[in-house]
Amino acid sequence: MAEIAASAGRAEPLLARYRGLICDLDGVVYRGATAVPHAVETLNQVTERGVPVVFATNNASRAPADVAGHLRELGIAGAGWSVVNSSQAAAAYLARRLAPRARVCAVGGPGVVHALAEAGLTPVRVADLEGAPVEAVVQGLGYDITWRELAAVGYLVEAGAAWVATNVDRTLPTPYGKAPGNGALVALVQTTTSASPHVVGKPKPALFDLARARLGTAPPDTLVCGDLLGTDIEGANSAGLDSLFVLSGSSRLRDLAFAERGARPTYVAADLSGLLAPALRLDYASGLVELGPDDVPRLPSVGDNGGSLQSVVTTAWAARDGGRTISDDAPLWERIEKRLGVAGPERPTP
Incomplete structure (x- = not known):
C-alpha cells in the first residue's frame, strides 16, 4: 500500500x-x-x-444557449466552453441526408426546433402539419409532450418518414430521483409501429x-x-x-x-x-x-x-x-x- x-x-x-x-x-x-x-x-x-x-x-429539451445561460448563473465563467446536445446531433445526421430546408417534424422541447433550424432544415410542429408531407421526424424530450404528438410520430413513421431519436434514456435524473426520459416515450411509440428509430445520443x-x-x-x-x-x-x-x-x-x-x-x-x-x-x-x-x-x-x-x-x-x-x-x-x-x-x-x- x-x-x-x-x-x-x-x-x-x-x-x-x-x-x-x-x-x-x-x-x-x-x-x-x-x-x-x-x-x-x-x-x-x-x-x-x-x-x-x-x-x-x-437532454434535448432546451436550446444550447439556454443551457449556457444556466451554467453562467451557476458561476461558469469566461470563454473556452460551449454546449452541444443530442438534438444537434440528430439535426446534423439529417442535414447530411436531406436537401437544404427539408421539412422535418419536431417533437420535443424547444431544443429540437432550434437544432433543426440551425442545421438549415425546416422544423414543423405536429400542430402545423396540416397534411403537408415531412421527410423525417425527430423525437426528443419535452416536458409538455402530448398524446397527440406521440401518436403523430407513429403515423409519420408508418407513412415512410425517417425516424430519429435524440436518445433512448429510459430515465431522467431530477432533484427528487429518476423520472421518465425520452427513451420511455420512444418505447410508447414503438408499441404502434414495427420501425425502430435511428439513435444519435449517448451511448452512440x-x-x-x-x-x-x-x-x-x-x-x-x-x-x-x-x-x-x-x-x-x-x-x-x-x-x-x-x-x-x-x-x-x-x-x-x-x-x-x-x-x-x-x-x-x-x-x-x-x-x-x-x-x-x-x-x-x-x-x-x-x-x-x-x-x-x-x-x-x-x-x-x-x-x-x-x-x-x-x-x-x-x-x-x-x-x-x-x-x-x-x-x-x-x-x-x-x-x-x-x-x-x-x-x-x-x-x-x-
Missing part, C-alpha cells in the same frame, strides 16, 4: 494528460438548479489552464464525435467525464475516448464494481475535482487489495481517498473477471462509500 500512496504523490494531475474535455451536465455539473459541489470552481480552473470544454448532454458515438469536432482534438487527447455508466462511459468507449466516472450523480460505487467491460471508465473520482487530482488509471496491474469475509474489497489502511477508491474498484473488477463472487449488498457498498467520503447526494422529498 505504501507504493500506491507514493505513486499517487508523484502522478501528474489527470487534466494534464488531455487537450480537451467533453463533460456531461446532469449529475456532474448540476442537479436541477443547484451546482454539484466543486464542479464550478474546477471547471473554471480547467478553462483558465487553456483546456477547452464541451458540455454534451442527451455521434454526440461524442460532434463534441470532439468542436474541440478540435484527436481521440487520444480527449477525455469524457460523466456519471452514468450505460451512457457516458459506454459511449466514450464506443467513441474510442478515455473517461472519468464521477460519483456525484445517480450511479453509485456498487454500480461501478459490477460494470461490464464495455461500460468501465479509465478513471474514477468523487466529483469533478478529480480532474485536478493525480491521474490513477483503473487498470488491473496496480492497487489490488484483499476481499473481506463479506465479499467486498477491504479498504487500504494507508493512502489517500483517490488511491483507496481506485483500489476498491480494481479489486472488484479483478475478482469478478476471475470468476469470484462479489457481494451486491447495497448497504455494504454504501458503507464503503461513506468511509471513502464519496457517498451519494441526499434527495429532497417531492
